[in-house]
Amino acid sequence: MAPVGKLYCVPTMPQTKTIRSVCALAGLELEIPEYKHFSDNKKPEFLAKFPHGKIPALESANGLNLTEGAPIARYLAGLAPNSGLLGSTPEDAAVVDQWVHFVESEISVQNDVISGMLRNFFPYSKGIHTVLVERQLRSLITLETHLSTRTFLVGDRITLADITTAAVLQRVVAVTADADVRAKLINTVRFLETIVHQPKLEAIFGPTEYTEKALQYVPPKKEKAPAPPAAPKEKKEKEKPKKAAEDDDEDDGNLVPEEPKEKNPLDLLPKSTFNLEDWKRAYSNKDTRGADGSLEWFYANFDKEGFSVWRVDFKYNEELTQVFMSSNQIGGFFNRLEASRKYLFGSVGVLGQANASIISGVLILRGQDSKAAVDCAPDFESYEYTKLDVFGNQEEKAFFEGALAWDLEVDGKKWADGKNFK
Numbered sequence: 001m002a003p004v005g006k007l008y009c010v011p012t013m014p015q016t017k018t019i020r021s022v023c024a025l026a027g028l029e030l031e032i033p034e035y036k037h038f039s040d041n042k043k044p045e046f047l048a049k050f051p052h053g054k055i056p057a058l059e060s061a062n063g064l065n066l067t068e069g070a071p072i073a074r075y076l077a078g079l080a081p082n083s084g085l086l087g088s089t090p091e092d093a094a095v096v097d098q099w100v101h102f103v104e105s106e107i108s109v110q111n112d113v114i115s116g117m118l119r120n121f122f123p124y125s126k127g128i129h130t131v132l133v134e135r136q137l138r139s140l141i142t143l144e145t146h147l148s149t150r151t152f153l154v155g156d157r158i159t160l161a162d163i164t165t166a167a168v169l170q171r172v173v174a175v176t177a178d179a180d181v182r183a184k185l186i187n188t189v190r191f192l193e194t195i196v197h198q199p200k201l202e203a204i205f206g207p208t209e210y211t212e213k214a215l216q217y218v219p220p221k222k223e224k225a226p227a228p229p230a231a232p233k234e235k236k237e238k239e240k241p242k243k244a245a246e247d248d249d250e251d252d253g254n255l256v257p258e259e260p261k262e263k264n265p266l267d268l269l270p271k272s273t274f275n276l277e278d279w280k281r282a283y284s285n286k287d288t289r290g291a292d293g294s295l296e297w298f299y300a301n302f303d304k305e306g307f308s309v310w311r312v313d314f315k316y317n318e319e320l321t322q323v324f325m326s327s328n329q330i331g332g333f334f335n336r337l338e339a340s341r342k343y344l345f346g347s348v349g350v351l352g353q354a355n356a357s358i359i360s361g362v363l364i365l366r367g368q369d370s371k372a373a374v375d376c377a378p379d380f381e382s383y384e385y386t387k388l389d390v391f392g393n394q395e396e397k398a399f400f401e402g403a404l405a406w407d408l409e410v411d412g413k414k415w416a417d418g419k420n421f422k
Contacts, residue, residue, distance in 0.1 A: 003031040004079060005060035007072075008046070010037055014108065014167035015056050015069025017204055021163045022073050024200045026080035070100055070164070077160050085160045095154045099161035105354060106139035108168045109322055115175055117217065124217045128328060133176060133214070140177065140185055147187040151194065158195065166195035170208050178214040266343050266366045266373065272306025279364070280345060280422040288405040295401055304391070309400060310370050311386040312348060314359035326350040326359055327417040334421040336377035340365075341421075343373045347403045349418030351410050360410055361418065362388070362403040 004023070007030050009016040023030045040046055041053040049065045050057045058066045058075075066072050074097075077085035086093045110132040117124045143165070146153065153161040169192045173182065182189055196205040279298060286294040320326045330348050337344060348361030363385075365373040370385040388396040402408030408415050 001027075001029050003029045003061060004076065005058050005062075005064075006031045006033055007056055007058055008033065008035045008040070008050075009056040010035075013056065013069075014164075014171055015073075017167040017170075018069055018073045018160075018164050019056060019058075019076065020204045021167075021201050022076045022085060022160060024204060025158065025163075025198075026077060026083040026085060028076060028080060030076075070104060073160055073164065074100075084155075084157050085163075087154055087159055092154055092159070096159050096161045099153050100164045102139070103143075103161075103165045103168050105322065107136055107143075107172060109325075110136040110139075111168070111172050111175055113325065114215075115171075118175075118215050120220060123332070124219075125328075126217075129217065131324075136172070136176060137181065140172075140181070140188060144185045144188045147191050151191075158198070162191075162195050163201075166192055166205070170196065170205060174209045174211050176214050177211075179210075179212050181214070182210070264343075264372075269306065269367055272303045272366075274301055274303035274307050276307070276342070276345060276364070276366070283345070283404070283420075283422065289401070295404065299391075307364060307366055308368050308370075309388045309390050310363045310365060311388050311396075311399060311403075312346070312361055312363055313384045313386070315382055315384055317358040320350075320355075320357050320359065322354050323350050323352075323357060323416050326357055327419065330359060330361075330419045333377060333379060333383075334419055336379065337374060337421060339376040340373045343367075344421060346421035347406070347418065348421075349403065349406060349408065350416045351408065352413035352416060356413075357416065358410065358413055360403070360408070362400050363421075 007016070007019060009019070009032065011017075020030065020032075022028075035055075037055065041050070041055060041057075046057075047053055049059060050067050052067065054067050056067070056069050056072060058064075058072045060066070064075075066075060074086070077083065085096075087096050114129060114132050116122055117129060152158060153165060169177075169188065173189070173192070177185065192208065196202065196208055279294075279301070282297040283294040286292065286297065288294050290296075314320075314329075320329075327350050330350070333348075334346060337346075343366040345364040346361065348359065348363075351358050351360060363370070363374070367373065368387075370387070371380075374380040374383075374385070388400055390397045390400045399408065402415075406415050406418055
């Protein structure tokens with residue numbers, strides 16, 4: 001049989017194991033060329049077929065090019081309808097899809113984020129780590145309950161749902177699901193062992209490593225600068241102690257004078273009648289809309305010469321996945337704006353739902369140039385800034401008020417979560 005296509009991948013990825021297992025059970029031949037990640041996926045010929053440069057990537061024999069593990073696996077399973085990998089009825093196929101989506105969004109994503117933090121791929125947060133572990137355990141308990149009366153997830157034989165779940169679980173038991181957690185997941189562990197030891201799949205999955213204790217964050221060690229060699233001691237005649245004032249003078253004379261700190265250009269602006277701290281208090285303590293609300297306070301006190309209002313939009317919304325992860329991204333951006341806290345107020349949110357969301361909101365900032373207030377954040381260029389006229393343009397005013405009230409809607413996407421910078 002001729003290969004159905006070429007799969008560019010890394011063998012240890014759960015998605016790779018899922019795709020290869022589908023082909024093994026469906027009787028499909030798949031060519032896996034030699035591939036070097038972070039090198040081959042940046043080459044023009046690869047990007048011409050897969051513009052995002054992401055793996056796994058399938059180059060089908062019929063000319064179809066696909067990325068993302070789940071659709072590749074489903075497509076290949078569909079080439080062998082008699083394999084039963086998608087179930088035997090349309091209803092079965094829907095339930096298979098349900099479990100694939102559930103496992104990827106409610107178990108795998110949490111594991112990937114935790115692993116990324118533990119390996120210092122991005123900043124560690126104990127709070128986020130704890131929340132992700134709790135969410136993942138809840139999902140594992142749901143899986144355990146379902147498997148308590150079943151051998152497989154859908155029907156009486158292996159489907160794509162089982163393969164996908166096993167590939168994810170194999171990584172989970174090595175990172176978060178330690179011995180104490182697995183004691184609550186007896187049926188889930190039994191299920192994992194059943195799938196990975198199928199004769200046609202055993203070589204693909206390889207050995208399963210079970211961690212005794214969930215992996216924990218270890219801060220990277222800071223390298224200590226070598227201590228300068230001690231100067232040889234010189235014998236000196238005893239002298240009478242000098243006056244304290246004289247000692248201070250001598251010490252001061254040996255110090256290297258500090259360079260004068262450069263003033264922020266925003267500090268050089270003329271004094272404004274609008275007090276940003278008063279606004280932050282009004283926003284925190286009053287209802288946003290309605291009589292005597294914070295918006296009413298804003299319009300009565302705002303200084304259009306000394307401050308300006310800006311719309312902020314994330315440039316790469318296609319990269320956003322889970323709402324809580326996007327909300328955490330906003331929090332990280334605000335943390336990196338800390339140096340501009342006295343010049344800036346923000347209300348930014350995630351609009352939409354998982355895998356179909358945007359990040360948008362407003363900033364109130366000192367001066368008329370947004371860059372002067374936001375360029376302290378290394379990632380400020382990941383956002384687009386548009387100046388708003390909230391006094392003369394009704395559409396822009398409505399956007400501004402919606403962002404402050406957290407009821408903003410953009411292109412049918414409703415406010416799902418948000419953060420304030422104040």
